[in-house]
Amino acid sequence: MHDMLRHWIRSLRLPQRGRSIWRLTVVICLTACLLIGLTGCIGRISQANRSLPFDPKEVTLAKAGQSVRVLVIGDFGMGNQAQRDVANAIAALHKARPFSFGITVGDNFYEHGVSSVADRKWEARWEKPYGVLGIPFYPTLGNHDYYGDVQAQLDYKSPSDSWRFPARQYVLRSALVDLVAIDTTDPRTEQYAWLDRILSASNARWKIVYGHHPIFSAGTHGDNKEMERELLPVIRGRVALYVAGHDHDLQYLKPVDGTHLIVSGGGGGRLRQLHPDPRALFARTIYGFTTLEIDASRILVEMFDRNGQRIFQTDIFKEPSRSGAEQPTEAEAVAR
Numbered sequence: 078m079h080d081m082l083r084h085w086i087r088s089l090r091l092p093q094r095g096r097s098i099w100r101l102t103v104v105i106c107l108t109a110c111l112l113i114g115l116t117g118c119i120g121r122i123s124q125a126n127r128s129l130p131f132d133p134k135e136v137t138l139a140k141a142g143q144s145v146r147v148l149v150i151g152d153f154g155m156g157n158q159a160q161r162d163v164a165n166a167i168a169a170l171h172k173a174r175p176f177s178f179g180i181t182v183g184d185n186f187y188e189h190g191v192s193s194v195a196d197r198k199w200e201a202r203w204e205k206p207y208g209v210l211g212i213p214f215y216p217t218l219g220n221h222d223y224y225g226d227v228q229a230q231l232d233y234k235s236p237s238d239s240w241r242f243p244a245r246q247y248v249l250r251s252a253l254v255d256l257v258a259i260d261t262t263d264p265r266t267e268q269y270a271w272l273d274r275i276l277s278a279s280n281a282r283w284k285i286v287y288g289h290h291p292i293f294s295a296g297t298h299g300d301n302k303e304m305e306r307e308l309l310p311v312i313r314g315r316v317a318l319y320v321a322g323h324d325h326d327l328q329y330l331k332p333v334d335g336t337h338l339i340v341s342g343g344g345g346g347r348l349r350q351l352h353p354d355p356r357a358l359f360a361r362t363i364y365g366f367t368t369l370e371i372d373a374s375r376i377l378v379e380m381f382d383r384n385g386q387r388i389f390q391t392d393i394f395k396e397p398s399r400s401g402a403e404q405p406t407e408a409e410a411v412a413r
Contacts, residue, residue, distance in 0.1 A: 122262075126227045131267050133246040136215075138178075145253060146174065148212060149367040151182035151289075151322025152219065153344025156202045159364045159383060160345030164206035166385035167366060171210055176368070179212050180256065182322035182341060183219025183289030190225020194233045208237030215249060216242050217258045219289040219322065248275050254371050255281040261290040261304065261321075269311050276315050282373055282395075286312055287320040291340050295354035296324025312336055317376060317393055320367070325349045327367065327380045329359040329391060337393055339378065341367040359389045 153160050186198050231242050245260040257275055292304045314334035322342035330338040343365040351360050363382050370377040380389040
C-alpha cells in the first residue's frame, strides 16, 4: 500500500516539497476514512433511540399449562450460513419436541439493527429462518439493535406472527413462570425499580429474567461491573435464571445465591474466544441455542450445537428456604 502511494505521488511530477505535502495530506485523509469506517463498525446510538420512553408492558401467556418449553436464541442476525444452520437445527427439534414459544436475548440484526419496518433484513434474517417455524418469539434488544431504528423493531408486524415485541421491557405472565425482559443497552434507573416491583408481586412458581448483556462471562467481553452493581442485587436469590447473550458462545456459570446464569449468544454472530473463568461450569465457543423445559418441580436446561446435537444439560430444582418460600437449588451441571 505504501509503495503504491509513493508511486502515485511520483507520477504527479511534483517538486520534492510538494510531494511531502501531498503524502501528508493523503495519509491524513486515509486515516480519517479508516476512523470513519471503524466508527461505522462500532456503531452509534441515535438520539431518537436514547429518547425512547420507559413504557413497560405485561402479557398473559396463553396455553401456559403444567409445562412450558422455551427456546432461547441470541446474537443471530447475520444472514450467514451459521444462522441458517442453527435455525434448521431448531426446526428439527421443534418438530420432535414442540416449543411453547421462543425468546431472543438481543443483537437480532447485525451490524446496525434495521433501518425501518420495510428493511430487507426482516425477510432475509427473520422471516426466512424463523417465520416458517411456527414459533412465536418474544425479543429483547442488544447493542447492535440500538445502532439502527429501535422503534422499527417495536413496530414491525410479522406476516408469520412470529415476532411479538410488546415493549423494550415487559413481563410474560403465567401461573407456572413469569419471564421478565429487560433492556440492558439502555438500563435506566426506573427499569430496576420496576423489575424489583414485578418480582415482589409475582406469584408464579418460577421467575426468569432475560436481557442482552451478561453479569458474568467467560467470553470476550468478560464481567459487567455495572450490571453486577445494578442488576445482580435485584435478582439474586429471587429468580431461578438470568439468561443473556452478547458473547458469541454458550455458557453456564456458577449460580449466585440460587440464581443460575446462562449465556446463549451462539445464534450466528462471528464466534469469539473464551478465557479461563472459575465461574464457568460449561463454556464452548460454538454456534447453537438453549432450551428451557419448565414444569412445577424443575427447569431442564439444554444446549444444542448448529447440528442439533445436545452438548450440555443441567436440572434446576426447588427447595424450601429458611423463610418457608421455595428457592432454586444450585444444581450440578453435567456436560454431555
